[in-house]
Amino acid sequence: MKTLLLTALLTTTAWHAQAADHSHHNHADHAAHHHDAAEPYYPKHVMGTHTHNPDEWMFSYRYMRMEMKGLQAGNDKISNQQAYNAGYMVAPLKMTSDMHMFGAMKGLTSDFTLMAMASYIKKDMTLRNQAGVTFATSSEGMGDTKISLIDNLTRYGFNKWTTMVTLSLPTGKTDQEANTPMGANTRLPYPMQLGSGTYDITPAVTYQCNCKGFDYGAQAYATFRINDNEEDYRLGNQFGFKAWVGKNFTDSLAAGATFNWTTQNNLSGEDDNLNPNMVVTADKRNTGYDLASLTLDVAYKPAVLNGLELVSSYEEPIYQDVNGIQMHRQRTFSLGLRKTF
Ligand SMILES: [Cu+2]
Numbered sequence: 001m002k003t004l005l006l007t008a009l010l011t012t013t014a015w016h017a018q019a020a021d022h023s024h025h026n027h028a029d030h031a032a033h034h035h036d037a038a039e040p041y042y043p044k045h046v047m048g049t050h051t052h053n054p055d056e057w058m059f060s061y062r063y064m065r066m067e068m069k070g071l072q073a074g075n076d077k078i079s080n081q082q083a084y085n086a087g088y089m090v091a092p093l094k095m096t097s098d099m100h101m102f103g104a105m106k107g108l109t110s111d112f113t114l115m116a117m118a119s120y121i122k123k124d125m126t127l128r129n130q131a132g133v134t135f136a137t138s139s140e141g142m143g144d145t146k147i148s149l150i151d152n153l154t155r156y157g158f159n160k161w162t163t164m165v166t167l168s169l170p171t172g173k174t175d176q177e178a179n180t181p182m183g184a185n186t187r188l189p190y191p192m193q194l195g196s197g198t199y200d201i202t203p204a205v206t207y208q209c210n211c212k213g214f215d216y217g218a219q220a221y222a223t224f225r226i227n228d229n230e231e232d233y234r235l236g237n238q239f240g241f242k243a244w245v246g247k248n249f250t251d252s253l254a255a256g257a258t259f260n261w262t263t264q265n266n267l268s269g270e271d272d273n274l275n276p277n278m279v280v281t282a283d284k285r286n287t288g289y290d291l292a293s294l295t296l297d298v299a300y301k302p303a304v305l306n307g308l309e310l311v312s313s314y315e316e317p318i319y320q321d322v323n324g325i326q327m328h329r330q331r332t333f334s335l336g337l338r339k340t341f
Contacts, residue, residue, distance in 0.1 A: 041246035041254050041256055043256055044297060044299050045258075045297055048148065048162060051150050052107030056107045058104070059103070060105075063098070063099070063335050064099040065333055066332040068328060069093070070093070071091060086325060087277055090278055092125055095192075098123075111155055112151055114148070115146075120142055122139075125191075129182075135180055143172040144168045144170060151163045163206070167199065170195050170197050172193070172196070173195060190271070192281070196234070199226040202222065205219065215245070220241050221240050222238065231271040231273070234267070236268070240263070252300060253300055255297065257294060259292070260293045262290070266323060268284075270284055286323065286325050287324075290319070294318055295314065307339055310335075
C-alpha cells in the first residue's frame, strides 16, 4: 500500500514539473470560467475542483449508492463463522447506503465561491446471528450539512491551484435505533448512524493542469473532528488523496478516471448504548482503514437540455486494509443533475 501511495505522489510531482514547463499555455483562470467553451475537464464527484464567477449560481442533485458485502480482517476476506469465533454474537452480511445530495454554489467575488450541501440518507443492513437467524435493520433521515468556501487563488497568480475549507454541521443523527432479535429499540452500530455527530473541518488543496490534450488534477484533504458527539465518541480523522485524468471529448461529453486514497483513523470514545460483543460493527476496535479505489465518471450536457448537465460516477475499490473485522466495501455509483444560472 505504501508503494501505491508513493507512486501516486510521484506521478503528481511529475505533473507539477510538466505543468511548470507549460505554464505559458495557461491563459485566463480556467477554474473561474469553467462554463466557457474552453472549460477543462474536472471530476464532478470531487468537490473543490471548480469555482464560479461572482453572482453565478449552480444547483445540483445527486443520488449515490454505496454497497458493502461480507467481512474482512486486515486484507483478507473472512467468514461469518470466523467473526462468531472472534467473540461476536452477530455478523453483518451486507449493507447499502442510499444518499440524496442537494447542493448549491454561488460565486461571491472573483476569488471566493461558497458551496452548501445537504443530504438525505437511507441505510439498510442485513445480519445473521450465531443461531442462524437472519434479520434486517435500517435507518433513515438527514445527513450532515456541509458548507465550503473555495478560493481560486488567482489574486496570487496561482492559476492552477485552489483551496477549499469545509465545515460539516452535525445535522445527521447518531442515536438511530431498531427492533432486532436482541431487543426492541436497540441502538444501531456506528456505520448505521446518519452523521458524525461532530463539527468536522476539512481543508483541501487542489491542483489542476492541462497538457497534451488531457486535463489532470490532484487533491489532498484532511478531515478533523472538533469535539465528541452527544453519544460521547468521535469518528477518526480522515486523510485523503485523489488524482485524476480526463477530457472534454466534445462540447457536451466529458469523461475521466480518478484514483482515490483514504486513510480513516480509529473511532475514539464509545457509545455506551452499544454492546461491543453483540455485533462486529458495534466494536470501536473495528474502525479505521486504508482504502484505495478507482472512479470512472461521465458527464453529458446535450444542447437540447439548455445547460442542464447529467453526471455519473462508478467507483470500485482496488485495495482495502481494515483494523479488526469490518465489512468489505464494494462498488459505489452516483447519478445526478446540475445547472448553472
Ligand atoms: Cu459549481
